Amino acid sequence: MDTLNVVIADDHPIVLVGVRELIERDTRFKVVGDAVCSNELVALLVSKPVDLVITDFNMPGDSPYGDGLKLVEYLTRHFPKVGIVVLTMISNPLILTRLQELGVLAVIQKHQLHDEIQAVLKAIARGKPIHHNGPQPTSVMDHGADLDQRFTRLSPKEHEILRLFVSGQSVNEIARGLNRSAKTISTQKVSAMRKLEVSSDQDLLTYCIERNVFN
Structure with missing residues (x-):
C-alpha cells in the first residue's frame, strides 16, 4: 500500500516529538508536518497532500478555526477525505459521542497515548474499524x-x-x-x-x- 501522509497538531513540543516518534516506527506512515495551533494545521492541509491528521482537542490562540468540536467540524467539512484522530484528556461521554458523530477515526486519551496509538495506526493502515474504548457514550442529539x-x-x-x-x-x-x-x-x-x-x-x-x- 502507499505511504499515508500524516500531520500532527499539538501545542506541547514534548507531545509533538513523542507522537512523531511513535508514528515513525510504522513505515506505512510518514509525518509531513506539525502544527502548534489551528491556523498552522489548516495551512498545512491546504498546502500539502495529507491523509491523516492527529490533533489535540484543545488548541491555543484566537483562531477563526477554533479548537475542540468547532475545529473538528471545520476539518471534516472542508477536508472530508482526511482522516482525523483526536488526542484529549476529556472523558465526557457527550463530547466523545459528538466526535464519533462527526466521523473521527479514533479518540485517544492522552494518558493512554503510548498504549493506543500503535493499535489505532495499525487499524487505519489495514482499513479496519477502530474500537472506541472508554465510557459508553450518550448521543447529544438523542438526549x-x-x-x-x-x-x-x-x-x-x-x-x-x-x-x-x-x-x-x-x-x-x-x-x-x-x-x-x-x-x-x-x-x-x-x-x-x-x-x-x-x-x-x-x-x-x-x-x-x-x-x-x-x-
Missing part, C-alpha cells in the same frame, strides 16, 4: 431534551454566573462585576456544573457553545 432539562435545575444566580463565564469572563471578573467574593462565585459555578453533570470547564463551554445555550 438533548434531557440535557436542556438540567438547566431548569439552576438557580437564577447560577444561571447568570454560567452566562458570564461562557461569555469569556473569569471567576474573579465575575466576582468584581457582581460585587461578590471569588470564593462565592466559584462555589456557585461548581454547584451549577454539578447540576448540569459536566466535570470540567472545557466540557461546560463546549456544550453551551454547541447548543447556543446563552445566545
Whole structure:
C-alpha cells in the first residue's frame, strides 16, 4: 500500500516529538508536518497532500478555526477525505459521542497515548474499524431534551454566573462585576456544573457553545 501522509497538531513540543516518534516506527506512515495551533494545521492541509491528521482537542490562540468540536467540524467539512484522530484528556461521554458523530477515526486519551496509538495506526493502515474504548457514550442529539432539562435545575444566580463565564469572563471578573467574593462565585459555578453533570470547564463551554445555550 502507499505511504499515508500524516500531520500532527499539538501545542506541547514534548507531545509533538513523542507522537512523531511513535508514528515513525510504522513505515506505512510518514509525518509531513506539525502544527502548534489551528491556523498552522489548516495551512498545512491546504498546502500539502495529507491523509491523516492527529490533533489535540484543545488548541491555543484566537483562531477563526477554533479548537475542540468547532475545529473538528471545520476539518471534516472542508477536508472530508482526511482522516482525523483526536488526542484529549476529556472523558465526557457527550463530547466523545459528538466526535464519533462527526466521523473521527479514533479518540485517544492522552494518558493512554503510548498504549493506543500503535493499535489505532495499525487499524487505519489495514482499513479496519477502530474500537472506541472508554465510557459508553450518550448521543447529544438523542438526549438533548434531557440535557436542556438540567438547566431548569439552576438557580437564577447560577444561571447568570454560567452566562458570564461562557461569555469569556473569569471567576474573579465575575466576582468584581457582581460585587461578590471569588470564593462565592466559584462555589456557585461548581454547584451549577454539578447540576448540569459536566466535570470540567472545557466540557461546560463546549456544550453551551454547541447548543447556543446563552445566545
